Amino acid sequence: MKNVVLSLKNIVKEFPTSKKNKKVHAISNVSLDIYENETLALVGESGCGKSTLGKCAIGLISPNSGKSIFLNENIYEKKGEELKQIKKNLQIIFQDPYASLNPRMTVGEIIAEPIITHNKGMKKEDIKLKVLDLMEDVGIRKEYYNRYPHQFSGGQRQRIGIARAIALNPKLIVCDEPVSALDVSIQSQVLNLLKDLQEKRKASYLFISHDLSVVNFIADRVCVMFLGKICEIGNTDDIFENPLHPYTKLLLDAIPSIENAGRQKEMLKGEIPSPIDVPSGCRFHTRCPYCMEVCRTDEPVLSEKNGRSVACHRVK
Numbered sequence: 171m172k173n174v175v176l177s178l179k180n181i182v183k184e185f186p187t188s189k190k191n192k193k194v195h196a197i198s199n200v201s202l203d204i205y206e207n208e209t210l211a212l213v214g215e216s217g218c219g220k221s222t223l224g225k226c227a228i229g230l231i232s233p234n235s236g237k238s239i240f241l242n243e244n245i246y247e248k249k250g251e252e253l254k255q256i257k258k259n260l261q262i263i264f265q266d267p268y269a270s271l272n273p274r275m276t277v278g279e280i281i282a283e284p285i286i287t288h289n290k291g292m293k294k295e296d297i298k299l300k301v302l303d304l305m306e307d308v309g310i311r312k313e314y315y316n317r318y319p320h321q322f323s324g325g326q327r328q329r330i331g332i333a334r335a336i337a338l339n340p341k342l343i344v345c346d347e348p349v350s351a352l353d354v355s356i357q358s359q360v361l362n363l364l365k366d367l368q369e370k371r372k373a374s375y376l377f378i379s380h381d382l383s384v385v386n387f388i389a390d391r392v393c394v395m396f397l398g399k400i401c402e403i404g405n406t407d408d409i410f411e412n413p414l415h416p417y418t419k420l421l422l423d424a425i426p427s428i429e430n431a432g433r434q435k436e437m438l439k440g441e442i443p444s445p446i447d448v449p450s451g452c453r454f455h456t457r458c459p460y461c462m463e464v465c466r467t468d469e470p471v472l473s474e475k476n477g478r479s480v481a482c483h484r485v486k
């Protein structure tokens with residue numbers, strides 16, 4: 171039995187719009203467990219709610235309703251020192267390492283910041299030693315301690331962001347498209363670094379990506395989202411070898427690969443429906459090549475069988 175590190179229960183997140191009675195239904199009643207030391211990927215097209223769910227998971231934004239349970243406590247009910255202790259364990263790495271690093275701070279200062287905040291009274295020399303160790307862990311040369319973010323390449327900047335995120339030995343790191351802004355050759359170096367760090371530090375990753383090749387490389391499990399809901403969750407190999415939800419199948423078919431080349435493919439058709447006016451029944455039914463009558467009226471339930479959960483009327 172694997173231990174759960176963080177459990178999301180019935181998360182609902184809506185954003186207001188300029189129209190009075192209309193809301194963006196970004197996340198609609200999503201529940202999800204993240205296990206110890208695993209990488210769980212969140213995938214789906216732009217706007218399906220991946221980032222919003224990731225941010226709700228670690229309390230960076232608050233949902234309208236639902237719980238995020240960490241160490242048996244709902245993090246949304248915590249304040250002050252208790253919340254600070256929880257947040258130490260829940261970190262995030264952003265897509266754009268340049269925008270997320272303060273341009274006026276040196277690398278040393280950037281990485282030291284969380285250490286200072288959470289270890290009041292720690293000696294300056296000890297902080298510096300810890301920062302230098304972290305720089306070594308992520309492959310940034312110690313001589314660069316006093317350099318500024320603009321003096322680094324994109325890949326190096328992402329390494330600095332990673333050093334800051336791991337500085338407090340968190341139990342969970344939300345990796346929000348951490349390699350999408352990087353060149354392909356650099357992507358694999360950063361992905362390998364994340365894998366090595368996980369091995370050494372035993373953290374869990376909630377890995378947000380729209381790139382399924384990256385997901386296939388790094389994730390233990392995959393959670394496929396469409397318009398604020400989960401369509402399918404399962405082990406990465408099972409999902410890639412035998413996708414059960416029509417949306418998962420179409421997403422996988424869309425990956426350019428040698429095996430796929432020339433094959434007659436069912437393509438994802440039509441526009442993504444608006445999260446302001448979500449379709450009735452199954453949210454995917456307007457784009458689904460296998461749509462049945464029931465799909466237009468009844469919302470499918472996410473049901474589990476042999477470690478795989480699928481929300482589709484065709485999958486029993």
Ligand SMILES: Nc1ncnc2c1ncn2[C@@H]1O[C@H](COP(=O)(O)OP(=O)(O)OP(=O)(O)O)[C@@H](O)[C@H]1O
Binds near residue numbers: 195196
């Ligand atoms: N602060 C906000 N105010 C209003 N709407 C928002 C806000 N943040 C997100 N949304 C909307 O919520 C929905 C989900 O957005 P989110 O960024 O979570 O999706 P995503 O799957 O991460 O997309 P992407 O891959 O493009 O980053 C989208 O329709 C988005 O426009």
